[in-house]
Amino acid sequence: MNHIVDAQKLKKPVPQALLDELQTLFGSRQSTSMAMREHHGRDESSYDPMLPDAVVFAHTTEEVAAFVKLCSRYETPIIPYGAGTSLEGHILALQGGITIDLSQMNRVLAINPEDLTATVQAGVTRKQLNQEIKDTGLFFPIDPGADASLGGMASTRASGTNAVRYGTMKENTLTLTVVTADGNIIKTGTRAKKSSAGYDLTRVYVGSEGTLGIITEVTVRLYPQPEAISAAICSFPSVADAVNTVIQTIQVGVPLARVELLDENGVKALNAHDKLSLPVNPLLLFEFHGSENGVKEQAEVVQDIANDNNATGFEWATRPEDRTRLWTARHNAYFALLQLRPGARAISTDCCVPISRLAECVLETKADCEAQGLIHAIIGHVGDGNFHVQMMVDPNDPADIARAEGVNERMVARAISMDGTCTGEHGVGLHKMDFLVQEHGDGAIDVMRAIKHALDPKNIMNPGKILRWEH
Amino acid sequence: MNHIVDAQKLKKPVPQALLDELQTLFGSRQSTSMAMREHHGRDESSYDPMLPDAVVFAHTTEEVAAFVKLCSRYETPIIPYGAGTSLEGHILALQGGITIDLSQMNRVLAINPEDLTATVQAGVTRKQLNQEIKDTGLFFPIDPGADASLGGMASTRASGTNAVRYGTMKENTLTLTVVTADGNIIKTGTRAKKSSAGYDLTRVYVGSEGTLGIITEVTVRLYPQPEAISAAICSFPSVADAVNTVIQTIQVGVPLARVELLDENGVKALNAHDKLSLPVNPLLLFEFHGSENGVKEQAEVVQDIANDNNATGFEWATRPEDRTRLWTARHNAYFALLQLRPGARAISTDCCVPISRLAECVLETKADCEAQGLIHAIIGHVGDGNFHVQMMVDPNDPADIARAEGVNERMVARAISMDGTCTGEHGVGLHKMDFLVQEHGDGAIDVMRAIKHALDPKNIMNPGKILRWEH
Known part of the structure; x- marks a missing residue:
């Protein structure tokens, strides 16, 4: 570094x-x-x-x-x-x-239900926005683990568990107000749903992490609350079986709203932290959005595919309170995992690969964590080929930290060799600057520079x- | 100019x-x-x-x-x-x-069915790609009227009739190979479905119309061919009724695959050119993708909403050959409309507005065409708030051309005043450079420059x- x-x-x-x-x-x-x-x-x-x-x-x-x-x-x-x-x-x-x-800067400036858009100041958080629009029948789907601000989410091109269906901040930001480095105020687009009018300044600033200007207002897309929602969980003997279930589900066109993978360590941590009793095996957590019939139909297709891939314990969570409990546990995973080693600091990283390589990438990364004797868990937005590794290290033990950083470096190299990216949703910040060069090559980095x-x-x-x- | x-x-x-x-x-x-x-x-x-x-x-x-x-x-x-x-x-x-x-440069370089991606040389056309992948059970949805090349489509941020469901080239381009202005070869991304790794060079080049570099290879997203497809048409006494039907449909969350508006002139032209007998009134042409039940359910919801908005003549086209006939006619509209005035040249333009303003924008533009005595038609990707005006002018009559350009200028000003854009999918080229400044303002244009x-x-x-x- x-x-x-x-x-x-x-x-x-x-x-x-x-x-x-x-x-x-x-x-x-x-x-x-x-x-x-x-x-x-x-x-x-x-x-x-x-x-x-x-x-x-x-x-x-x-x-x-x-x-x-x-x-x-x-x-x-x-x-x-x-x-x-x-x-x-x-x-x-x-x-x-x-x-x-x-x-x-936490005011919601405009809600346009007919157009499915909202314009907010950059400091409005995702939960605040959803609270303020809840009577419109609409919702804003993007949900990184934390209750981040919309400006911050745009800056890191954030996503979360719903991205497999609804996209990331890249797809869901219509326009930004930006203060440029010389103090000019610009608007990067309009509220039109699509445009071919010149360079895509919105996408220049989304993901630029505050290095090109300051995002002060964000206009995002909203979505109708689905008529019906259901959730399901099932366990698998191996991560490969879980991932294959997801690949096959996506290939037949089931519009999954969410699909999350937890490895057995992740399951253990959630069980302890959120008083759940999930079976301690690789687990998929699904959510389906649609009409009453549609949701049922989707879930049946998924259950068949899961069974073909050795799933056990397919369980429904149709009651809203059961669903909320599961997804709250998932969103608190960062803190739940920290409890796997009290007093530890988390080194958390993510990468994203083409989904055909996901099982391989997860398994090799997991084997590496185990070989290094690291207390860890893997949790993934598996429909997007994106997964997180969280390693709990002793902040006072440089050797422990070095072992975790070694796993991170090898995971990134692995993802890049599979035509993937060094970060799916966390961003570059300080931690992944060297990896950025590795991923894009000098020529593309020169263009960025x-x-x-x-x-x-x-x-x-x-x-x-x-x-x-x-x- | x-x-x-x-x-x-x-x-x-x-x-x-x-x-x-x-x-x-x-x-x-x-x-x-x-x-x-x-x-x-x-x-x-x-x-x-x-x-x-x-x-x-x-x-x-x-x-x-x-x-x-x-x-x-x-x-x-x-x-x-x-x-x-x-x-x-x-x-x-x-x-x-x-x-x-x-x-x-017309070779399909790689098809990755598991990842739902294909990589092609820039000269491969959209029809060629769909032909080459048809045995995979996948398809590439983006369909501008012409059989454009994928490189050209990326360069103009093209879309078409499926964008309401599947997005535009902005959403569907995963990565590009680009030759920069100094002759370097760069890759702008990876085949990972999402990434937060640095500036979004893919979106810098998509829509840049060859002014920043030359796109030589394109990796795009593919989609599973839907289990079932159905199409429907219905007529409305007014453009406003048609547009309101679409707004309400989208608000209840029906995942329309396509929804096209034709004004009565457009209907007339298609009837003549393609030997159809559509009722000569504002018309919506729908397509639904999903499971057998899902498609039926979507169509029933739409039919109810259309009836509430004074629709007449709701008709189904479930046979593939009937659907193909309708959509082929739609894709040939440019040429059909030219026949409204033999020997004329077309001045074709498009804009895109928030959907709540679409009826107003279409109606005022139409009234303007009529006031100017122009032979014209309006055809719209109405689910996106995007519509096209095609005016048939005498290429040897400068006054005729000036009248059409006047309509275009006022349409763009109208779209911009409604928080819309001067072009939804055609791009800027030479024709819309002045409008670009009007839309974005000097500050944003300075950033582009x-x-x-x-x-x-x-x-x-x-x-x-x-x-x-x-x-």
């Missing part, structure tokens, strides 16, 4: 004159207190904290623009901050600078993340 | 030395014959031809890279050419230069399209 050391060397003190000017603009919404800096200097990654020099809370896009103009004048690094739930070090103040916290240089010529937007500035 | 005149002034003769070097590389696959130049100097737009100085036929990505390196050295404009079916002047050699024809300058610093990639080079 030489790039971290290299980038930290570029740290310069923030000029007092800038802090004074920000004080005039933001008053008590600017802070240099240690508590505030510490709170904003960590995320859910395994890195030690890296503190910004100050924190500012914005309320409007115009305030963000004024802030960026000032920081640009003083060439001071800017780190956008949403809910602080990123997993790869995205929000750490690698070179110091000022964190702009958007969590108070040309875009970074063109849109942030002073390198003030979340510097040192995704890409090295220099070749 | 001052930008056309301005750009044409930049035309320079192609150096003989370049032609000589290309001759060595391409032999008889290079041509400067007038017939070849004329064939490549026109598309399906209403512009007069603009001829390239030479045409080269490439067979491999490596040849394209060698070609670009040479043209870059001589700073000579490059125009990529697929099937020649673009509608807005994309392939016209505004500043002369050399057209690189990719139609002979910064990307163009960064990725094509010599302005050789399809110059003078999408954006003006200078602010």
Whole structure:
């Protein structure tokens, strides 16, 4: 991780004159207190904290623009901050600078039920949005584990358990309001469902992790709440049988809403944390959305395919409270898994491969964890070929951490060799910068770097993340 | 259209030395014959031809890279050419230069049925791909009117009648092989279904109309052929009733595979051209994909909603040959409409608005056509809020052309005022450059221009399209 050391060397003190000017603009919404800096200097990654020099809370896009103009004048690094739930070090103040916290930009600006769209300020979280639209009969499907902000979710191209049916933030972001690195306010698109009008700026900023501009407003697609929902679980003697069930289900065109794989360690952790009694074997957790008949029909097809693949214990959860219990447990998996080794820190990583290679990739990665003696679990959005490995390490044992990082490196190399990607939904942050080069090759990285240089010529937007500035 | 005149002034003769070097590389696959130049100097737009100085036929990505390196050295404009079916002047050699024809790059490179992906050379057409995969039980849904090449479809972010269910080239392109403006070969992604690994280069090139690089290979998503398909048509007393039917259908979550609106002029033209006897009223043409029961259930819901909106003559087309006849007629609409005024040239345009504004946008545009005395028809991918206006004008009557261009300008202004876009699927080309600025605003256009300058610093990639080079 030489790039971290290299980038930290570029740290310069923030000029007092800038802090004074920000004080005039933001008053008590600017802070240099240690508590505030510490709170904003960590995320859910395994890195030690890296503190910004100050924190500012914005309320409007115009305030963000004024802030960026000032920081640009003083060439001071800017780190956008949403809910602080990123997993790869995205929000750490690698070179110091000022964190702009958007969590108070939490207003839903417009709901357009006829068009199935909503426009929100960047700090609105996914749960808040769903709460505010619940009377419209619509919902917003994208659900990373944490209750992340929509701005943060757009920035990391987040997805979650529903992506197999509804897509990721890439597909579901219609337009953004962005403050560019020179403090201009732009809109990247319209509320039209599709467009061929010029370069796709929305997709340039979605997934750019704050390195090209600051997302201040997001317009997303909504979906009708399905007439009927049902869930099912079943166990398999092997991960391969589980994955084959999913491949065959997708190939016959069953529109699965969700399908999650838990390995036996994941099942154990959920049982303990959420007082469940799931059989301790590789397990698939399905959800079906559709009409009453449609859901039934889908589930029957899946049950047949699962049986052909040696499934046992096919069980229905048709009551909403049973479904909620299962999915809440799934969403709390991060914390449940931490309990597999009290006092440990989690090194959490993800990758995504073509689904035909998924079983192989999961099994080899699992064997590697076991060979390294790591306490771990694998949980996957298996319909997308995307899985997570969470390894519980002793934060004071460098050898333990090194073993986990070794597993991560080999998993990424494996995924790339299978024509997959080094991260399906967590993003690059600090942790996967070297892997990005491995995946894309120098030529494509040069194109990314040309875009970074063109849109942030002073390198003030979340510097040192995704890409090295220099070749 | 001052930008056309301005750009044409930049035309320079192609150096003989370049032609000589290309001759060595391409032999008889290079041509400067007038017939070849004329064939490549026109598309399906209403512009007069603009001829390239030479045409080269490439067979491999490596040849394209060698070609670009040479043209870059001589700073000579490059125009990529697929099937020649673009509608807005994309392939016209505004500043002369050399057209690189990719139609002979027509090999399907890989079909991965388990992963639902196929990788093709850029010159493979959509019909060819569907022919080659038909035994896999899969299909590729995107269907612009013409039998376009996959490279061209990616370049214009094309869609068609299935987009309401399956998305556009934006959603369905997994990865591209691109030759950059300096002749490097890059891959923009992997075959993983989703990724958060850095800037989304695939979406940077999709829709960039050859102005940032040349797409030489495309990996697309495929879908299982539905177990059952049915189609239905019904007539409405007004366009508003038809559009309201679609809005309500989408809001209850019926997963329409296709839903097309034809106004009464469109119906007349199809009746005449394809020997149909559809009732001459605004008409919706539906298609449903799913299980046998699912399709039936969807259609029943739609029929109820249509009846509530004054539909008449709800008719089923369950026999494949009847469905094929209807959809073939729909795909031939461009030519059918031309017959509404023999000897005329078509000025064809499209826009896309949030669906809640669609009826209003269609009706006002239609009224404008009528006020101008234009022979016209409106046909729409109404589930996406996207519609086409085709106006048949006398190519020798400047006043007639001006009337049609006036309708187009007002339609675009109307769409933009409704938070819509100046083009849903045709692209910008030459024809919509001014509208692009109107839609996005100077700030966003500056960002697009910064990307163009960064990725094509010599302005050789399809110059003078999408954006003006200078602010």
